């Protein structure tokens with residue numbers, strides 16, 4: 001029990017860092033209705049870019065900005081695959097993700113690159129968990145506020161309309177392809193930031209650091225929705241729920257680790273959790289046979 | 301206002317599913333024309349509306365709206381000229397967005413969208429008034445998600461969205477077909493009112509021949525991708541359903557009896 005309580009601040013810090021990724025996943029998965037798997041690659045890209053920037057003497061904030069840009073570029077590529085070449089959403093993301101492995105390897109020069117908090121002025125580190133929580137917490141809040149503003153603008157509304165009903169969007173003069181690319185760019189930019197913070201937090205960037213990231217992102221979004229969906233209606237709060245979902249996720253992970261599950265089993269555990277939560281609405285629906293007439297999702 | 305010249309369209313050419321949907325359509329609509337479009341299933345009615353809207357490209361031919369050649373323009377670029385209401389009430393609105401947000405998106409049809417506010421306080425007051433005019437009580441539910449509305453309410457809202465920024469041409473594709481008779485009548489009355497008040501050039505597809513005769517100043521009948529009958533003015537007003545049926549019978553060689561055209 002004591003070990004668990006000791007683990008909590010670390011879970012919170014990790015949750016906040018991955019919460020930024022969760023916000024990105026929320027944008028593609030929920031707002032844009034696009035299952036984007038670029039995430040696994042762009043997280044590592046963000047981490048790799050940030051670490052190499054820092055090692056080469058850049059200010060950590062500049063490094064985070066560079067990671068943001070690199071993530072956006074990754075999202076842009078996925079967007080082009082889908083909109084210009086007509087490749088289905090999931091495959092577009094997988095292709096980018098796969099290609100990014102080589103790119104990340106090039107950026108890092110090797111599979112793993114350490115960046116020690118003793119040598120460099122990092123923004124976050126697991127050596128200073130309380131500070132890490134505060135920094136990433138502020139980061140999350142700023143991001144949510146900016147996105148809240150953005151999705152209230154004409155452009156943001158166009159992205160939402162595209163995710164909701166492409167036929168309607170086009171009939172109202174919205175270029176749905178542009179909106180999809182924009183959404184993917186924004187989302188993966190955030191994932192890049194998340195990767196930059198995560199690499200600093202754990203003191204290294206690794207080409208494999210993004211493996212399964214999409215599942216953690218989805219888990220966070222879904223847990224956030226299940227836990228807070230009934231009380232959070234405001235758009236900003238919904239994004240905040242995804243961050244809380246990430247924190248809950250990492251606390252759950254800490255608990256199961258305490259219960260004796262090995263770290264190697266975690267991926268299976270995560271996959272099952274996500275499968276369960278994804279299945280819930282469906283199972284509920286077929287048990288209670290409630291014909292939900294949501295509509296407008298055709299062709300989306 | 302709208303000129304369609306020799307438009308052809310074949311779906312899935314060169315396959316066993318090849319389907320000649322449009323076989324040389326020529327049509328000119330004057331400003332303020334309200335044309336009702338009838339014809340059996342698969343006659344090409346929806347296809348011609350989709351061609352005008354740019355949902356699919358034409359194989360050959362030309363489409364001119366308000367003296368602008370739009371033949372090569374993608375759907376979203378033609379939208380500034382067009383108001384559209386679809387058969388399926390789900391198609392015309394964004395279910396997860398609320399009523400005023402849907403209206404605000406429609407109000408920006410044909411305009412550039414950047415980082416200005418998606419909706420302003422002043423707009424909300426305007427929408428409130430426009431919704432009051434629909435007389436469906438929607439003005440009290442402006443922040444309700446559109447997904448919560450009934451089919452009829454959604455069609456009325458789509459109609460309002462289509463006419464919020466005056467379109468050059470209003471395209472209605474069986475927009476009351478999915479509604480119960482009472483709601484259908486209400487939406488149709490509303491259509492008449494909006495078209496009249498804004499003096500809109502309109503094409504309305506319907507399977508209800510009484511409506512087709514009663515509404516508008518012109519009627520066209522389609523069959524196998526062609527316009528086989530085109531009447532206007534007094535001649536149209538004096539039409540009877542039986543006239544249309546025999547006209548249709550001539551065209552289709554008498555095998556119209558179990559067609560949906562008969563339903564009304």
Ligand SMILES: Nc1ncnc2c1ncn2[C@@H]1O[C@H](COP(=O)(O)OP(=O)(O)OP(=O)(O)O)[C@@H](O)[C@H]1O
Nearest residue numbers: 311312319321339340341342343344345346347348
């Ligand atoms: N996207 C498409 N792909 C392939 N074939 C199509 C497509 N759209 C329409 N068609 C075919 O073109 C023909 C004309 O269809 P259209 O939808 O225009 O008919 P309609 O007159 O609107 O009929 P209805 O009264 O049933 O709505 C039909 O045979 C239809 O199967």
Ligand SMILES: [Mg+2]
Nearest residue numbers: 345346347473
């Ligand atoms: Mg049709």
